[in-house]
Amino acid sequence: MSNKIKHVGNARHWPGLLLATVFFFAYVYLPIVILIALSFNENRTVTVWTSFSFDWYKMAFQNRDIINAAGNSLLIATVASTTATVIATLAAVRMSVDNFKGKTIFSGLVALPITVPEIVPAVATLMFFASLGITLGLGTVIIAHIAFCIPFAYLPIRARLEGMDPRLVEAATDLYASPVKAFFKVTLPLLLPGILSGMVLAFIISLDDFVTTFFLGGAGSTTLPIYIFSLVKTGVTPEVNAISSLMLLLSISLVSLSLFLGRDQSRK
Amino acid sequence: MAGRLSPIKIRALLIGPAAAVIGIFVVIPLLLMAWISIQGRDYSGGVIWGELSGEAYLRMIFERELDDSLSVNLNYIMIVLRSVWLSLLTTVISLLVGFPTALFMATRTPKWKAILVFMVTLPFWTNLLVRNYAWILLLRDHGAINGTLSWLGIISEPLPLLHTQLAVAIGLTYSFLPFMVLPIYASLEKMDLRLVESAFDLYATRFMTLRRIIIPLAIPGIVAGCILVFVPSLGAYVTPELLGGGKTLMIGNLIGLQFGAARNWPFGAALGILLLALVMISLTFYALKLKKTGGDTK
Amino acid sequence: MRNNTDSIAVSVREVSKIFDDGSGAFVALDNVSLDIGSNEFFTLLGPSGCGKTTLLRLIAGFEQPSQGQILLHGENLEQLPPFKRPVNTVFQNYALFPHMTIAQNIAFGLEMLGRPRQEINSTVDEMLDLVQMKSLADRRITQISGGQQQRVALARALAPKPKVLLLDEPLSALDLQLRKDMQIELKRLQLETGITFIFVTHDQEEALTMSDRIAVMQGGHILQVGPPRDIYEHPQHRFVAGFIGEINLLQATAGKTNPEGLDLQLGEMSGLKTEAKSQVTPGTKLALAIRPERILLAGPDKEQLSGKLINVVYHGTDTLYHFTLPDGQSLRARRQNTDKTGPEWKSGDIISWSAKPDSVAVLED
Numbered sequence: 001m002s003n004k005i006k007h008v009g010n011a012r013h014w015p016g017l018l019l020a021t022v023f024f025f026a027y028v029y030l031p032i033v034i035l036i037a038l039s040f041n042e043n044r045t046v047t048v049w050t051s052f053s054f055d056w057y058k059m060a061f062q063n064r065d066i067i068n069a070a071g072n073s074l075l076i077a078t079v080a081s082t083t084a085t086v087i088a089t090l091a092a093v094r095m096s097v098d099n100f101k102g103k104t105i106f107s108g109l110v111a112l113p114i115t116v117p118e119i120v121p122a123v124a125t126l127m128f129f130a131s132l133g134i135t136l137g138l139g140t141v142i143i144a145h146i147a148f149c150i151p152f153a154y155l156p157i158r159a160r161l162e163g164m165d166p167r168l169v170e171a172a173t174d175l176y177a178s179p180v181k182a183f184f185k186v187t188l189p190l191l192l193p194g195i196l197s198g199m200v201l202a203f204i205i206s207l208d209d210f211v212t213t214f215f216l217g218g219a220g221s222t223t224l225p226i227y228i229f230s231l232v233k234t235g236v237t238p239e240v241n242a243i244s245s246l247m248l249l250l251s252i253s254l255v256s257l258s259l260f261l262g263r264d265q266s267r268k
Numbered sequence: 269m270a271g272r273l274s275p276i277k278i279r280a281l282l283i284g285p286a287a288a289v290i291g292i293f294v295v296i297p298l299l300l301m302a303w304i305s306i307q308g309r310d311y312s313g314g315v316i317w318g319e320l321s322g323e324a325y326l327r328m329i330f331e332r333e334l335d336d337s338l339s340v341n342l343n344y345i346m347i348v349l350r351s352v353w354l355s356l357l358t359t360v361i362s363l364l365v366g367f368p369t370a371l372f373m374a375t376r377t378p379k380w381k382a383i384l385v386f387m388v389t390l391p392f393w394t395n396l397l398v399r400n401y402a403w404i405l406l407l408r409d410h411g412a413i414n415g416t417l418s419w420l421g422i423i424s425e426p427l428p429l430l431h432t433q434l435a436v437a438i439g440l441t442y443s444f445l446p447f448m449v450l451p452i453y454a455s456l457e458k459m460d461l462r463l464v465e466s467a468f469d470l471y472a473t474r475f476m477t478l479r480r481i482i483i484p485l486a487i488p489g490i491v492a493g494c495i496l497v498f499v500p501s502l503g504a505y506v507t508p509e510l511l512g513g514g515k516t517l518m519i520g521n522l523i524g525l526q527f528g529a530a531r532n533w534p535f536g537a538a539l540g541i542l543l544l545a546l547v548m549i550s551l552t553f554y555a556l557k558l559k560k561t562g563g564d565t566k
Numbered sequence: 567m568r569n570n571t572d573s574i575a576v577s578v579r580e581v582s583k584i585f586d587d588g589s590g591a592f593v594a595l596d597n598v599s600l601d602i603g604s605n606e607f608f609t610l611l612g613p614s615g616c617g618k619t620t621l622l623r624l625i626a627g628f629e630q631p632s633q634g635q636i637l638l639h640g641e642n643l644e645q646l647p648p649f650k651r652p653v654n655t656v657f658q659n660y661a662l663f664p665h666m667t668i669a670q671n672i673a674f675g676l677e678m679l680g681r682p683r684q685e686i687n688s689t690v691d692e693m694l695d696l697v698q699m700k701s702l703a704d705r706r707i708t709q710i711s712g713g714q715q716q717r718v719a720l721a722r723a724l725a726p727k728p729k730v731l732l733l734d735e736p737l738s739a740l741d742l743q744l745r746k747d748m749q750i751e752l753k754r755l756q757l758e759t760g761i762t763f764i765f766v767t768h769d770q771e772e773a774l775t776m777s778d779r780i781a782v783m784q785g786g787h788i789l790q791v792g793p794p795r796d797i798y799e800h801p802q803h804r805f806v807a808g809f810i811g812e813i814n815l816l817q818a819t820a821g822k823t824n825p826e827g828l829d830l831q832l833g834e835m836s837g838l839k840t841e842a843k844s845q846v847t848p849g850t851k852l853a854l855a856i857r858p859e860r861i862l863l864a865g866p867d868k869e870q871l872s873g874k875l876i877n878v879v880y881h882g883t884d885t886l887y888h889f890t891l892p893d894g895q896s897l898r899a900r901r902q903n904t905d906k907t908g909p910e911w912k913s914g915d916i917i918s919w920s921a922k923p924d925s926v927a928v929l930e931d
């Protein structure tokens with residue numbers, strides 16, 4: 001009762017909000033927690049907890065298919081995210097100073113892969129490659145991943161450029177730095193954390209992708225998500241819980257890394 | 269400056285690669301898809317190039333009988349309607365769950381705000397497939413929910429949860445919830461808490477303050493959040509594939525089928541165009557709404 | 567005055583700057599001409615938006631003039647990009663490089679000029695000494711206070727020993743006490759280095775205390791150029807008079823011109839004179855400007871010039887008296903509080919006053 005009276009007129013305190021928020025986070029995190037917990041469950045029937053065990057992880061690491069899929073995932077994500085980041089950085093840097101007719105069109109274009117539901121460009125690209133007689137496989141997957149990784153790298157870099165004080169570059173040229181030197185001495189170092197954080201995000205997005213890889217992949221391009229999907233479709237085994245948990249852990253560490261890299265100390 | 273490149277060359281060198289990748293591997297395929305959607309179907313998979321045909325679009329509503337006459341077939345339209353319905357349901361649930369959370373976050377201290385934003389963002393960056401798979405563990409007959417309920421003695425027979433529309437709605441909400449919370453939070457976070465205090469000062473009840481001050485201020489965020497949840501839900505593939513059964517197909521799965529077992533490219537392409545059109549309509553609606561509320565575009 | 571081209575550091579000749587962002591042209595500078603002498607502490611003073619920053623940016627080379635030329639020691643700067651101009655800028659919010667230490671910031675210009683490492687190190691040390699920041703050399707920019715950032719920005723711009731230093735409202739972000747200290751510090755630095763300073767401010771007091779000469783700007787024009795005393799004592803424009811210090815603006819009619827000056831008529835009231843300008847036809851309407859502290863208050867004895875006291879405001883060091891003149895114009899007078907009590911004048915009293923002819927300025931417009 002006294003609590004209620006105390007908060008009357010307090011703009012920070014709204015009845016029920018805390019409860020709603022607790023529900024929200026339970027909803028978001030509980031399934032993940034249960035998944036991870038079950039991955040350590042010794043029991044094969046999966047839902048009933050019997051005792052703690054690393055068996056499923058051991059099994060996963062001894063499974064050649066999983067190792068191969070993990071290798072493909074890392075290869076695709078590494079190539080796609082670095083290529084996309086380089087391409088996106090070049091474009092973002094130029095876009096921040098250039099002015100031309102098709103500028104808005106280009107801005108819309110870059111965001112296209114994340115504006116439309118993934119299934120559409122996935123099947124469209126599938127028909128494109130198939131019509132050209134290109135065999136689906138690692139190559140086609142990587143190309144498609146580069147395309148959808150570009151906006152994930154481009155948008156944060158662009159935002160960081162927008163947020164950068166244009167006076168800094170002017171100050172550099174005022175202090176006898178040519179435009180090229182000013183770019184390498186001032187713009188790039190200030191942009192680097194943004195670039196790295198964009199690259200890590202693109203890496204995660206590529207690593208986690210299912211739809212595009214599913215439609216554009218062929219024999220030999222099975223990634224972890226594809227492998228997990230096929231296991232889930234054919235019947236759940238505890239092994240899936242183990243790799244799934246590992247994937248979650250990897251994403252969480254990478255995104256933390258990205259946020260850490262991208263934290264902005266340069267802005268006023 | 270010595271050896272200076274013309275602005276056009278610099279542009280081609282720097283912006284060119286991005287434009288080329290997106291142009292060749294996204295835009296051209298989409299155009300090709302539009303073209304294929306009005307081509308004749310090759311039953312062995314693929315298309316008969318150059319044979320113009322509206323068959324793929326007809327097929328959305330009609331079925332061709334053996335004698336070549338058309339009869340109405342609502343199966344596909346039902347899938348489209350179900351997709352829209354499930355996406356709307358997802359949007360509403362997300363709004364109901366997301367708004368209070370966003371308001372709670374916006375009224376915290378800066379340190380807590382940062383922590384909460386991180387916690388909301390984090391799951392978004394984890395594997396969508398895995399997150400949906402986790403729900404199978406919860407929803408299936410011997411899953412965590414049914415297990416708990418029967419252990420408590422509330423049920424004797426497991427409830428059929430998995431492979432239902434409810435399961436799909438839960439999964440979609442789960443997948444896209446951060447998209448609702450973050451924009452609403454962003455618009456509420458800018459709100460000056462003194463506005464709320466002055467409303468209290470002017471004799472507004474909490475309910476009135478919510479209705480007259482807070483929600484109007486949050487409108488740009490709410491609209492953005494709804495679009496950001498609705499659009500990907502509409503085109504969802506993974507969630508209905510895992511949590512829905514054969515009876516809860518959505519457009520995305522129907523499209524996928526045309527490139528697998530059904531081998532009907534023109535129809536798949538036409539459905540893709542339909543999905544794009546629905547997305548465009550939603551985005552246009554969003555743009556109009558934004559203009560009206562005077563919200564800031566990103 | 568300054569005919570010798572050797573002693574002119576910057577010459578701005580009929581420069582206009584028009585911004586056109588597509589939605590319409592905006593004239594930021596309108597046919598501005600200016601000569602700034604070597605070793606001068608020159609101030610551009612004017613309200614926000616009058617074109618001060620634009621003029622500095624033209625001199626620095628960040629913008630090109632739409633018309634006219636800018637010469638640096640007689641050399642036309644046209645086509646010379648900023649990184650080739652021996653001119654450095656202290657930016658309004660300093661624009662220090664956040665990814666470098668203080669010492670690295672100061673060294674930047676010298677490195678870009680390709681100076682040998684040894685020279686760079688010794689100049690950086692010298693600059694750190696000059697702005698008294700030696701102990702913080704390896705700190706990051708984000709770890710120092712606003713006042714310290716200000717000093718680093720100064721040191722960074724001075725390190726390459728530019729011919730001209732441009733300072734864009736460098737003190738406006740500092741609090742009052744720090745600003746006062748930095749005013750003295752800046753003046754000292756200018757004297758010590760002998761570099762031409764072009765200093766931008768919208769603070770008239772700052773301009774008066776620091777400058778050798780001031781140019782008062784408004785709406786893209788330069789209204790008046792001169793030493794602080796001239797600008798203060800002899801404003802030629804209503805705007806200059808009003809912008810700098812407190813002033814009475816009065817309407818008067820010209821009378822006879824005689825050796826002591828020009829007789830002036832305030833309504834029916836005569837007795838005010840001004841130092842003779844060129845011939846003025848009697849009967850001409852004139853706009854006068856008189857500083858409140860130049861009004862000499864004599865007390866309630868009826869002289870030629872008088873006014874009805876309507877309000878007295880005590881200010882500590884002085885007291886401000888508001889009068890209404892017989893012709894309805896109002897007049898303010900300031901009187902030093904040389905003793906504890908002051909005169910016992912009350913509202914409604916008729917007080918006589920006077921002003922020396924050289925305290926009465928005639929405005930041109």
Ligand SMILES: Nc1ncnc2c1ncn2[C@@H]1O[C@H](COP(=O)(O)OP(=O)(O)O)[C@@H](O)[C@H]1O
Binds near residue numbers: 586587616617618
């Ligand atoms: N790049 C620009 N484009 C358009 N207008 C500008 C630009 N830079 C300055 N202006 C305009 O020119 C006027 C003078 O600006 P500025 O020189 O910055 O004034 P000050 O420094 O005296 O406050 C202002 O009205 C400003 O809006």
Ligand SMILES: [Mg+2]
Binds near residue numbers: 618619620735
């Ligand atoms: Mg300015």
